[in-house]
Amino acid sequence: ASHDLWGGRYAEGPSAIMREINASIGFDRKMWRQDISGSLAHAAMLKHVGIISAEDEASIRQGLADIAEEIDSGRFVFSDALEDIHMNIEARLTERIGEAGKRLHTARSRNDQVALDVRLWTRDAIDGLDRQIADVMRALVARAAEHAGTVMPGFTHLQPAQPTTFGHHLLAYVEMLSRDRGRLADCRKRLNESPLGSAALCGTGFPIDRHMTAAALGFDGPMRNSLDAVASRDFAAEFLFACAMCVTHLSRLAEEVVIWTNPYFGFVKLSDAFTTGSSIMPQKRNPDAAELVRGKTGRVFGALVGMLTVLKGLALTYGKDMQEDKEGIFDSAETLALCLAATGGMIRDMQPQPERMQVAAGAGFSTATDLADWLVRELKFPFRDAHHVTGRLVAMAEAAGVDLAGLSLAQMQQVEPRISQGVFDVLTVDASVRSRTSFGGTAPANVARMAAEWQEKLG
Numbered sequence: 001a002s003h004d005l006w007g008g009r010y011a012e013g014p015s016a017i018m019r020e021i022n023a024s025i026g027f028d029r030k031m032w033r034q035d036i037s038g039s040l041a042h043a044a045m046l047k048h049v050g051i052i053s054a055e056d057e058a059s060i061r062q063g064l065a066d067i068a069e070e071i072d073s074g075r076f077v078f079s080d081a082l083e084d085i086h087m088n089i090e091a092r093l094t095e096r097i098g099e100a101g102k103r104l105h106t107a108r109s110r111n112d113q114v115a116l117d118v119r120l121w122t123r124d125a126i127d128g129l130d131r132q133i134a135d136v137m138r139a140l141v142a143r144a145a146e147h148a149g150t151v152m153p154g155f156t157h158l159q160p161a162q163p164t165t166f167g168h169h170l171l172a173y174v175e176m177l178s179r180d181r182g183r184l185a186d187c188r189k190r191l192n193e194s195p196l197g198s199a200a201l202c203g204t205g206f207p208i209d210r211h212m213t214a215a216a217l218g219f220d221g222p223m224r225n226s227l228d229a230v231a232s233r234d235f236a237a238e239f240l241f242a243c244a245m246c247v248t249h250l251s252r253l254a255e256e257v258v259i260w261t262n263p264y265f266g267f268v269k270l271s272d273a274f275t276t277g278s279s280i281m282p283q284k285r286n287p288d289a290a291e292l293v294r295g296k297t298g299r300v301f302g303a304l305v306g307m308l309t310v311l312k313g314l315a316l317t318y319g320k321d322m323q324e325d326k327e328g329i330f331d332s333a334e335t336l337a338l339c340l341a342a343t344g345g346m347i348r349d350m351q352p353q354p355e356r357m358q359v360a361a362g363a364g365f366s367t368a369t370d371l372a373d374w375l376v377r378e379l380k381f382p383f384r385d386a387h388h389v390t391g392r393l394v395a396m397a398e399a400a401g402v403d404l405a406g407l408s409l410a411q412m413q414q415v416e417p418r419i420s421q422g423v424f425d426v427l428t429v430d431a432s433v434r435s436r437t438s439f440g441g442t443a444p445a446n447v448a449r450m451a452a453e454w455q456e457k458l459g
């Protein structure tokens with residue numbers, strides 16, 4: 001025949017180029033376990049409702065187990081001519097068990113089959129990523145607990161703003177990553193409905209039991225509309241967004257690691273294990289892992305935009321365009337997994353430099369807000385007026401080449417005569433961080449409590 005699977009209607013085979021553009025086996029072979037799980041559930045159901053015999057189901061089950069073994073051990077021969085993982089496995093099954101293999105595709109199409117496989121693959125990926133994110137969170141929390149009281153500069157606009165602590169800073173990322181887990185969990189919940197049994201697009205006249213296959217595959221139930229089931233990939237776009245958001249958080253942290261390790265900052269040293277040298281400059285110690293985490297965001301964003309673009313003009317139901325969903329999903333899941341592993345490693349290994357951070361925290365008049373707050377508290381200034389007076393004191397200190405605490409009381413009193421000696425108590429970075437006890441604030445006691453809470457939650 002001109003073609004093993006649809007030779008009935010065809011006189012000639014496809015051109016080489018047709019084969020090349022059509023084949024997805026080069027990447028969708030990753031879904032072989034999912035494809036076999038789906039076929040096992042489908043065959044068990046076909047037997048249960050009396051569409052195939054018990055003997056056929058038994059030999060399908062044995063045949064698929066043998067094929068799993070072949071693939072796992074690298075002996076399976078994948079064929080481009082058979083396009084994709086679904087047809088590769090089905091063809092091999094028939095080769096191995098004959099007639100019964102040809103009955104497996106009853107009441108099923110590759111359209112519901114592929115929708116099923118991608119959902120199952122994505123669900124597994126979500127479970128793996130969730131564990132990895134939790135692991136990075138644990139690493140951050142451990143460092144945060146050590147450094148709950150390590151003062152560092154807090155920035156806005158990357159300019160000195162107010163003193164904070166290194167622990168508080170790290171816990172900010174823990175919160176972000178926790179929301180990333182939440183997004184993946186939401187995505188998992190929404191994708192956890194089975195498309196299997198929707199067949200090509202309209203369902204089937206065979207008395208199949210979609211609830212049975214859905215339950216067997218760990219879904220909450222079957223999808224309610226067969227057209228939607230084969231046409232929709234919003235779960236894929238949602239997954240890619242969750243990946244894109246998470247890798248964005250890792251990228252922001254990576255950018256900070258790059259800044260912190262710059263010797264002008266010197267807040268953190270990375271281990272040998274997570275830096276590289278230069279082939280020409282012997283002194284070099286480059287934060288490549290962090291740079292790559294930052295750099296790899298691009299491909300994940302690309303996959304998200306790619307997926308949305310594939311879907312936006314696609315009339316219902318299935319279009320071959322949708323074959324383009326998989327590489328982006330696979331690559332994004334694997335890229336995020338690698339970025340999480342690298343981030344966890346860097347965080348565990350890094351050596352914070354508290355003395356450097358402490359000195360930097362006091363630079364740039366970072367306790368100016370504390371001074372303004374003092375005027376409000378002690379002299380009952382309206383905050384706007386306090387801001388103005390403090391601004392004049394900053395200008396005075398800057399002109400004198402000192403920090404705020406370097407002004408004498410007499411100098412301060414030239415700007416505001418009611419200022420008293422007590423003001424100097426609020427001008428140190430330690431007093432500043434200690435004072436910020438509002439819920440979610442930077443005070444070391446707060447940070448230590450939050451770190452303990454996270455430790456408890458993450459186990």
Ligand code: ARG
Nearest residue numbers: 024028084110111114322323
């Ligand atoms: N390889 C295809 C994909 O990834 C499987 C579905 C093909 N369906 C079809 N009617 N040609 O989407």
